[in-house]
Amino acid sequence: MREITYRDALKEAMAEEMERDPRVFVMGEEVGYYQGAYKVTRGLLEQFGPERVIDAPIAEAGFAGVGVGAAMTGLRPVIEFMTWNFSLVAFDQIVNNAAKMYQMSAGQFSVPIVFRGPNASARQVGSQHSHAVEPFYCNVPGLHVVYPSTPRDAKGLLKTAIRGSNPVVFLEGETLYGAKGLVPEVAEDETIPFGKARIAREGKDATVVVWGRPTPAVLEVAEKFAREGIELEVIDPRTLRPLDTDSIVASVKKTHRCVVVHEHWPFGGPGAEIVDRVQREAFDHLDAPVLRATNLDVPMPYAAGLETQVIVGADRIEAAIRKVLYLG
Numbered sequence: 001m002r003e004i005t006y007r008d009a010l011k012e013a014m015a016e017e018m019e020r021d022p023r024v025f026v027m028g029e030e031v032g033y034y035q036g037a038y039k040v041t042r043g044l045l046e047q048f049g050p051e052r053v054i055d056a057p058i059a060e061a062g063f064a065g066v067g068v069g070a071a072m073t074g075l076r077p078v079i080e081f082m083t084w085n086f087s088l089v090a091f092d093q094i095v096n097n098a099a100k101m102y103q104m105s106a107g108q109f110s111v112p113i114v115f116r117g118p119n120a121s122a123r124q125v126g127s128q129h130s131h132a133v134e135p136f137y138c139n140v141p142g143l144h145v146v147y148p149s150t151p152r153d154a155k156g157l158l159k160t161a162i163r164g165s166n167p168v169v170f171l172e173g174e175t176l177y178g179a180k181g182l183v184p185e186v187a188e189d190e191t192i193p194f195g196k197a198r199i200a201r202e203g204k205d206a207t208v209v210v211w212g213r214p215t216p217a218v219l220e221v222a223e224k225f226a227r228e229g230i231e232l233e234v235i236d237p238r239t240l241r242p243l244d245t246d247s248i249v250a251s252v253k254k255t256h257r258c259v260v261v262h263e264h265w266p267f268g269g270p271g272a273e274i275v276d277r278v279q280r281e282a283f284d285h286l287d288a289p290v291l292r293a294t295n296l297d298v299p300m301p302y303a304a305g306l307e308t309q310v311i312v313g314a315d316r317i318e319a320a321i322r323k324v325l326y327l328g
Contacts, residue, residue, distance in 0.1 A: 001184060002024060007177040009151035010040050010116075013158035014078060015049050016186065018048055024162055027054040027063055028080030028117075037082045038177050047222035049204030058183040062089055063092035064115065066168075068097045071113040075163060081117035081126060084133045084171060085155030091136075098167040103144050112159045112317040118174035119147070120213055120263045121300060121311055131302035132212075132262070132266055135269030137169040138241050144194055145241040145270075148217040153238055163191070171235065195242035199251075203231035206257035208317075214261050214293075221321065232238055240270045248274060249281045254289040257324040261317055266294040293320040 004012070018024045025048075030037050032045040032055040034062050045053040056063035060081060067077035081087045087094065098111050120132035138145050144166055148154040154172065161168040173179075184190045200215065201222050210218045218237060222232040233251050237244055252258045262271040275290045296310045322328060 001182040002153055003179065003180050003182055005038050006151045006154050006173070006179045007038065008173065009155035009183055010041060010158055010269070011044070012183075012186065013155045013162070014041070014324050015044060015047060017159055017162040018044070018052060018190070021162075023074065024076045024078065025052040025070075026078045026080065027067060028299070029056055029058055029082045036080070038174075040172075040177070041080065044199040045220065048115050055185040060086050060090040061093055064093040064240065065097065066112050066171040068093055068111060071098075071111045071167075072109045074099065076112050078114045078116060078162060081115065082189065083121040083129055083174070084117050085131050086131045087115065087117070087133065088131075094137070095140050095263075099140050100165070104128070109233070110165045111167045112165050113127050114158070114168045114170050114190045116158070116170035117172060118177070119171035120174060120251070121307070124304055124307060126300055126302045127299035132264035132269065132295070134171060134240055134266050138270045142167065142239065144168045144239065145171070145268040146194065146238065146239045147173075147212045148238060149173065149176070149210075149212055149236050150201075151179065152183045152190075152193060153236075155183050156190050157194070157238060159189075160191045160194060175213055179216070184254070194239045195244050196238065197244035197247040198236045198238055199233065199247070201232065203233035204255055205230045205232060206259065206321060207233045207235060207248070207251040207255045208259050208261060208321065209235045209237065210261040210299075211240065213263050214312055218261055218317055221314050221317050224318070225321065230325065243270070243273070243277075245281065249278060252278050253285045256285055258286070258290045259293060259317075259320045259321075259324055260262070260288045260290065261312060263295055264310055265297050266292060266310060267297060288326065291320045291324055293317045
């Protein structure tokens with residue numbers, strides 16, 4: 001094992017898959033000569049050349065559509081959005097073409113494409129650049145939705161996504177790019193299957209389900225509770241569609257309490273779906289209502305102080321956990 005950043009884990013996954021399979025190519029804004037807006041594609045142009053690392057114009061609907069067409073003809077595109085907020089311009093290509101083509105063609109065309117890029121809030125980028133888009137795409141049959149929280153998961157899940165036969169919405173925590181973690185040696189070529197959650201921390205007193213950016217905050221809160229003698233079990237779904245309901249329900253049956261933490265708005269989305277599945281499949285095991293800790297239900301402010309109040313953080317997470325534990 002070796003320690004690398006979340007950013008470099010993603011870059012390694014793409015480089016290794018491009019070496020393994022000549023059908024894989026990367027396309028997006030500034031992925032080549034600029035080395036990527038967040039430097040995730042750093043060095044790929046020099047290694048693979050401009051025919052496989054393609055700088056696209058500022059036209060997300062256009063290059064997303066080119067990617068879908070390329071995938072239908074047997075190539076394996078990795079399409080980078082500079083931010084997932086910009087994918088809304090390409091929503092029609094992702095939802096009406098990539099997600100539905102296999103069904104609409106009666107299985108004649110697969111669409112092995114990965115759409116990837118940074119998701120959710122960063123630092124003072126305003127309401128139009130701070131969306132957590134997983135609620136939109138989790139609602140669409142035909143799409144896999146992946147959201148890794150660690151460098152190891154980022155690499156292993158991206159390799160699985162590139163090798164698969166279906167369109168994948170691959171969400172990356174914009175503020176996680178510099179986070180470090182252990183990943184296997186390159187020679188080990190580890191892939192991580194979709195639909196299998198990770199137990200980020202074992203515990204017995206309450207289950208906390210979390211993915212993406214808020215995960216480090218949840219783990220810090222869990223350490224704080226541990227000093228009080230309260231052990232939280234932290235479940236990271238890794239993929240939101242497919243969702244590993246069995247692992248979440250098994251944990252809740254053990255701990256009898258559940259809090260779901262996410263960065264998207266509270267109305268609808270995968271957070272609400274998890275609450276529904278827990279209350280249906282583990283109702284008789286619950287000792288408290290299932291609660292959520294989320295962003296506030298408002299567009300993201302630009303001002304730093306207001307932005308901090310909107311984004312779900314340690315205080316809101318701790319308050320929800322104390323409430324399900326009846327600690328006031």
